[in-house]
Amino acid sequence: MSATTSSQAEVLLDVRDLSVAYGRIEALAGVSLRVHAGEIVTVIGPNGAGKSTLLNALMGALPPRGGEIRFAGEALPAGQIGARVARGLALVPEQRALFGSMSVLDNLELGAYRFLADAAQRRGQALEEVYELFPRLKERRHQAAATLSGGERQMLALGRALMGRPRLLMLDEPSLGLAPLIVHDIFRIIDTLRRRGVAILLVEQNARAALRLAQRGYVLELGRVVVEGEAHTLAGDPRIVEAYLGMGAHQDRLVA
């Protein structure tokens, strides 16, 4: 494997042998992966592979049955979502989970609860940064979240996660249900975030677009990592081309 700048960078997230079960259903069976500071890592795989389970377990919302999660050199205890947010971890869940009757601005403010004890100035700064990335959210700041389009909701979910100033942003299928043009916008912003120093763990079924954006990738099938490597290597791997990038693959509908 060729040396990349990322292999010399700090290991931000270090997951070893992570297992998660729902009762007797083993959803993750010994998953190991790493994210370095400043890189985009994608986890691709079919429906039911365990991608959302992985992100929810990393965020502390699901108790692992085994394995270890280290973030910035420290073990993350089970549970304790707030402690993870405070350390710089953020998750944009698959369902986007906005508060529909609340305004765009109120949803964004909720993402800054990590800074409640700090000066309002710090929250204001985070807000300005989010508005700069998503001018549309500024225009619509007093509008109820429920009245936003699908793409705007994804922007709001992303913006809310960014209000906590994360070091690692985890995204669960941000392209799901969005038109190709909007997917393109969202992916462009994800790349901008990386260039500003936010590491990204991107879970996607849209393998083609995800491998184009990411530096490295993991393929998850039935709760196990079956292939991992540099994104451009994966994009040329015949097994992956056939299973995930083939002409008939449903991912093509979403390609930006």
Ligand SMILES: Nc1ncnc2c1ncn2[C@@H]1O[C@H](COP(=O)(O)OP(=O)(O)O)[C@@H](O)[C@H]1O
């Ligand atoms: N709350 C749950 N209870 C029981 N089984 C679940 C639950 N959530 C997910 N699963 C199962 O765990 C496996 C992985 O699901 P998930 O992590 O949602 O996959 P993906 O995000 O890759 O589509 C699937 O077999 C799914 O049916």
Ligand SMILES: [Mg+2]
């Ligand atoms: Mg999922």
